[in-house]
Amino acid sequence: MRKITIDLNAVANNLAVMRKLVNTEGKVLVLGVVKADAYGHGMIQVARKLEAEGIDYLGVADVEEALSLRAAGIKTRILAWLHDPTDDFEKAVAKDIDLAVSSADQLMRVVKAAKAQVSIGRIHIKVDTGLSRNGVTMTELPDLLDQVLAEVESGSVTSVGIFSHLSSTGPKEDLAQIEVFEQALELAKAKGLSFELRHLTASDGTLTYPQARYDMVRIGVALYGLSPFSDNRANEFGLTPAMTCEATVVQTKRVPAGSGVSYGYLYSTPVETTLALVPIGYAEGLPRSASGEAEVSINDRKYKIHSRIAMDQFVVDVGNASVSPGAKVVIFGPNGPTADDLADAAGTINYEIVTRMGGRFKREYLGSIEE
Numbered sequence: 086m087r088k089i090t091i092d093l094n095a096v097a098n099n100l101a102v103m104r105k106l107v108n109t110e111g112k113v114l115v116l117g118v119v120k121a122d123a124y125g126h127g128m129i130q131v132a133r134k135l136e137a138e139g140i141d142y143l144g145v146a147d148v149e150e151a152l153s154l155r156a157a158g159i160k161t162r163i164l165a166w167l168h169d170p171t172d173d174f175e176k177a178v179a180k181d182i183d184l185a186v187s188s189a190d191q192l193m194r195v196v197k198a199a200k201a202q203v204s205i206g207r208i209h210i211k212v213d214t215g216l217s218r219n220g221v222t223m224t225e226l227p228d229l230l231d232q233v234l235a236e237v238e239s240g241s242v243t244s245v246g247i248f249s250h251l252s253s254t255g256p257k258e259d260l261a262q263i264e265v266f267e268q269a270l271e272l273a274k275a276k277g278l279s280f281e282l283r284h285l286t287a288s289d290g291t292l293t294y295p296q297a298r299y300d301m302v303r304i305g306v307a308l309y310g311l312s313p314f315s316d317n318r319a320n321e322f323g324l325t326p327a328m329t330c331e332a333t334v335v336q337t338k339r340v341p342a343g344s345g346v347s348y349g350y351l352y353s354t355p356v357e358t359t360l361a362l363v364p365i366g367y368a369e370g371l372p373r374s375a376s377g378e379a380e381v382s383i384n385d386r387k388y389k390i391h392s393r394i395a396m397d398q399f400v401v402d403v404g405n406a407s408v409s410p411g412a413k414v415v416i417f418g419p420n421g422p423t424a425d426d427l428a429d430a431a432g433t434i435n436y437e438i439v440t441r442m443g444g445r446f447k448r449e450y451l452g453s454i455e456e
């Protein structure tokens with residue numbers, strides 16, 4: 086009735102495309118970002134596929150996500166970067182998870198965890214070069230570097246990496262951030278700290294600023310076959326969308342002209358017509374704000390959802406087309422609208438569309454790697 090298909094072979098192919106792109110001059114590692122259930126694609130399934138493809142690193146926001154990956158048997162290096170003051174760093178150190186450090190407090194928590202585990206914490210210093218989210222400010226950086234150096238010398242931590250994240254505002258702002266990152270690297274070097282992995286760019290920066298790929302790039306949305314740019318389509322980069330969202334028509338009916346359709350009668354039938362009922366609503370992640378804007382495809386023909394999208398269902402006016410219960414409805418995917426189209430209809434970005442699709446959809450994976 087409702088099906089999301091994830092083509093893991095498309096993910097593997099997108100990884101190959103990005104690897105080829107970044108390895109034209111020298112070796113650049115790829116970190117695959119699988120946070121937020123791999124942008125709605127299934128974190129464990131995607132991570133297993135990426136591991137089988139030999140990805141260099143995996144990235145998540147939370148330690149809890151990293152621990153789920155380890156619990157599923159993932160052995161690849163994992164970096165987690167968004168920490169709550171109560172997150173279990175001891176377990177993270179025990180499970181060999183790399184931790185971003187955005188403050189002296191976080192550093193001391195890693196040190197404490199490493200001592201408790203009689204182990205060495207693996208850290209990546211996160212620098213705020215202008216996004217103003219997490220990361221140590223340039224003002225606080227010198228002190229943090231001194232503390233890191235002391236802890237490295239005492240054998241509590243290894244300073245594996247230093248990194249930052251761009252605001253993707255535009256070339257002027259992004260280049261200014263790259264410049265600040267360079268200053269951070271200079272400062273660390275002057276203090277005698279070296280890093281195996283300097284990393285700055287996500288999908289968009291990796292595609293836009295070859296000079297800023299450093300030792301590793303952190304690729305999320307491009308792995309799922311979507312473009313990080315609102316004015317660029319993924320196929321221009323050779324990327325293939327991995328997610329398809331489909332449903333089946335559950336009921337059709339003939340109605341006379343002037344029939345009000347769905348809540349609030351956003352739409353009334355202009356003439357006698359056939360209405361098709363589709364069992365997908367905002368509970369499945371289809372944005373209610375796309376009512377009157379989004380298109381779906383039924384039997385390879387596109388139709389606008391003129392009426393209000395409800396929690397469980399929406400209605401499509403299919404005119405006099407021969408559509409019966411059981412007919413396939415493509416919400417987005419091959420031969421239908423794209424996730425970008427739905428994002429445009431809902432006034433959002435493709436990232437949000439794929440990440441939010443869920444609810445009662447059944448999932449099917451193509452090209453899975455068994456445990």
Ligand SMILES: *Cc1c(COP(=O)(O)O)cnc(C)c1O
Binds near residue numbers: 118250287288289307
């Ligand atoms: C989410 C995230 C990424 C990946 O971004 P994409 O635009 O999806 O490639 C990279 N780095 C950090 C720190 C992130 O939070």
